[in-house]
Amino acid sequence: MNYAEFQKIITDSKEDVCREVYIENQDRIKIKKEKTAVKNFEKIFDAVFKISYSKGFQAMSMRDLSNEAGLSMGALYGYFTSKEELLKIIQRQGRSMIRRVLIDFTDTVDEPGHRLCAAVSAHIYLSEMARPWFFFTFMEARNLSKEELEAAQVMESYTEDVLVNILEEGEIQGVFKPGNHRLTASLIKAMQQDWYLKRWKYSKRNTSVDDYVTHVLLFVKSFCFNDSMN
Amino acid sequence: MNYAEFQKIITDSKEDVCREVYIENQDRIKIKKEKTAVKNFEKIFDAVFKISYSKGFQAMSMRDLSNEAGLSMGALYGYFTSKEELLKIIQRQGRSMIRRVLIDFTDTVDEPGHRLCAAVSAHIYLSEMARPWFFFTFMEARNLSKEELEAAQVMESYTEDVLVNILEEGEIQGVFKPGNHRLTASLIKAMQQDWYLKRWKYSKRNTSVDDYVTHVLLFVKSFCFNDSMN
DNA sequence: GTCTATATACGGATAGAC
């Protein structure tokens, strides 16, 4: 699968995500018209990602956000009750989206070699699709409340566990070499993360996400597969 | 080489680094007694790294720093003229230390296979030795002035270029496979970085830096070396 | 050299007009 195919399968639009946010937080949101709320949430989230990308969420003042989103300070507070809550909302919506996508992609293949490639590439494609969120979450992890931080770490562990399970199952089936699968999984995750952490580098070089995935898969396969399978 | 051996070769102490900072910035520092200045710079840097690790440099107030370093607000400003300058000083001293160490480790070996392993492991050992600085610099990159950011990116490119050169030279000598060496170098750097970015994860698992380096080298060698050399 | 006290600006958040 390449990125274009991935995008066709995942149909989540930005609008859908914002509608979900609206519905989930309806009790605390002062705005009653769904259409208005969804439209403005889109503006707000885009603005948060844009400003936070360059200076971080802490350094972003509500006045910055107000300017970038095109809403007054007063209006902003109709959509959330505090800056901290805004951070929470962004975290939750992102996690829920990711869970949805990852579930769609698990257990579609059985053979460990294919499952490994599918798991590795799906995660990179997902991080490409929601790159602002992935970058934001990595960089702002330190600002999260205890609960939110734990939820983020659970996600991290979960995706690593998926890789470890595939590697172990593959070893049993004789497809993969034995080894420290936990550490291998961590290194794979490090490579996946680099794609969204170093956007500036890869953009400058015109490396496409498909180029990147292809190279990561080559790298991973050469290490994990039994020599007889190469 | 393992980490213990690396540490014996690199003798830079924290005190040496602080003395260098003092001498380089002597004109702008109000404190005249070297001994006092060096001692307090040590306290200040430790405090900055500690607080920034948990909440970031922006979120660290000068009052936080004052408490943690055990110096009053007024005293702090005897050592630098603004919070921004403090950031600059930390950047400069770190870069100068790293350059010194990396130069010590280049061109000590000739054979590309060994050079690759030496370059990969030296960088991880260095990041272990100066982990607070590496983590700080990665996370605070967005807060740097244009000049400082460029200097940091030059360092990033330089260390990547070193890897690319080794890979190209090795390909010519028939030791390494052909391939997109630039992309390979980026993936290697991603693995090197994970060691200091995910400290919490590796500490929790009791993964030592030597375990980590060994595994990265296995991974890298399986991909880069010609099959006949395995 | 270091302290306390303070000037000044900017932050998040809200009240009340429209």
Place this chain on the structure above:
DNA sequence: GTCTATCCGTATATAGAC
């Protein structure tokens, strides 16, 4: 639903005593 004006806490930085 959105705006403007404003409250009030906290930030950086400095002045002046010791």
